[in-house]
Amino acid sequence: DAGVTQSPTHLIKTRGQHVTLRCSPISGHKSVSWYQQVLGQGPQFIFQYYEKEERGRGNFPDRFSARQFPNYSSELNVNALLLGDSALYLCASSLRGSNYGYTFGSGTRLTVV
């Protein structure tokens, strides 16, 4: 069975640009969450979606947005990229809108230059 898949695996962008990261949850999972992991730190919560609705939002600026599609896949969008947005972006899926049975993908490594 496929786990949580994220694309692309690596990405280099220039300051001020926009980026879209994609996530496909485990088959049957209806909840997707996004986390940002800066080098040397633990993951920090950005968004949670369940049944295509936003269930939670972390302390991130409005430049960060996300959505969940009818097939439960998700996109994370970041506008007006800053150098400080360079990080590993992780997607996690779970069966329902809780954190039980959370499974993470391998992440997208975003570098902003």
Added chain:
Amino acid sequence: GESVGLHLPTLSVQEGDNSIINCAYSNSASDYFIWYKQESGKGPQFIIDIRSNMDKRQGQRVTVLLNKTVKHLSLQIAATQPGDSAVYFCAANQAGTALIFGKGTTLSVSS
């Protein structure tokens, strides 16, 4: 809000030793805790979890202990192997809200 912290940023052990990684949390309302292992270039991998109505849970070679009185949990790894070398995170959750992660402890196992 919740904060989660690990006591030691690094831990070095010999192969075959037992490893203990400690973690403290701040919010007494936290009711679910998870330990993750993260290898270089990969996402966090679930190791073991525990709910607040328990104080001990065992898995294969791993044990998690929860002390709610002092808001502390630990991960014990028996007979540590080189493949256990990774960064270990504890995470706390309150009533289905976002997971709050600590900074991580890097475990190095030498043979």
